[in-house]
Amino acid sequence: MFEKIGNSTIYKNLNLSKNLMHSYLFYSSDRELNNIIALFFAKTLLCDKHISCGECPACRQFDAHTHPDLTIINQDTVKVEDISKIINKLNTKPISAEKKVFVILNAETINEISQNKLLKSLEEPNPSNIFIMTTTKTDKILNTVMSRLNKIYLPYPDNNDKKIFANELNKTGIDISKYLDTNFSLTEMINLSSNTNYQAIIDNIYMIFEKLNTTADIPNIVNSINLSDKSTFFMHFQDIILSAIKDDYKKYARNLIDIINAKFPKKALLKSLPLIEDAYKKQSSNVNFFYILDNLLFNMLKEKFLCK
Ligand SMILES: [Zn+2]
16 A cells, blocks of 8 residues: 555655655654655655555565564554664664665654663664654653654645545555545544444434424434444534534534534524533433433423524
8 A cells, every 4th residue: 555645745745755864753643644654655765666666576565564674663552672673673784675664653652761762773873774753742752852853744634635545545444535525634534434333423413403393303313313332422412513503514514514503593502512511421420321312402492492
């Protein structure tokens, strides 16, 4: 994968091929974006043609995670052993590429001891080594380490970039196409895509507002709820109502936001916010979900009629 990312606006603007440095830190609030760009850059460096062609032996080894000159550290918490693994390899010669590439994803998870170990190799760079790190939290990286890194801030991807990334991610079985017209970050899109329950929650909330006209509709609505996991329902409900209040179409489909605004005046929606908060709290203290929802919808309708 990662054949097309070089055509993205973000990557083109980075101009990384000029004056190769020995250490890079890619950072932004979007973890997936940082990691996609960092891995693509690593692949480009190792590719026989330096274009991340996807076809040469080096690219094939990269894709199979078997490239002898590539070390990727990607764990939730980077352990001292992982850094030792890097340090042991620092003074060896590259095997098939011109450079050895060390990629440390999510560097904010490296503890201070390991960062200090790493610092030595950053202070005395070996010309055959290139370090590529990513982080969402630059404040979690020691100042001494930060000062040794070429810091590259990644801007928010434009729609064209998002499509390119989506196509590339698709090759790894991650389908984010549903969220392309939203304002979610790549990290959020990937999390949502792997959460099959999320779409069910959205569908159920749409059903509620489609059917909800009078209190007589409530029993039928409550009976029609079809959700295997209800734990995040009120959280999404609240977020959707907030989007409706702000006429914000970035996160949710336009028809969902529109149907809510068509049925409830903004004033009633505002008055519903504490009611939803209350529903959320009740669910946390194990009150029956259907009872809470029944109550919430009844009180929302009450607010609506009080607004008239
Ligand atoms: Zn290649």
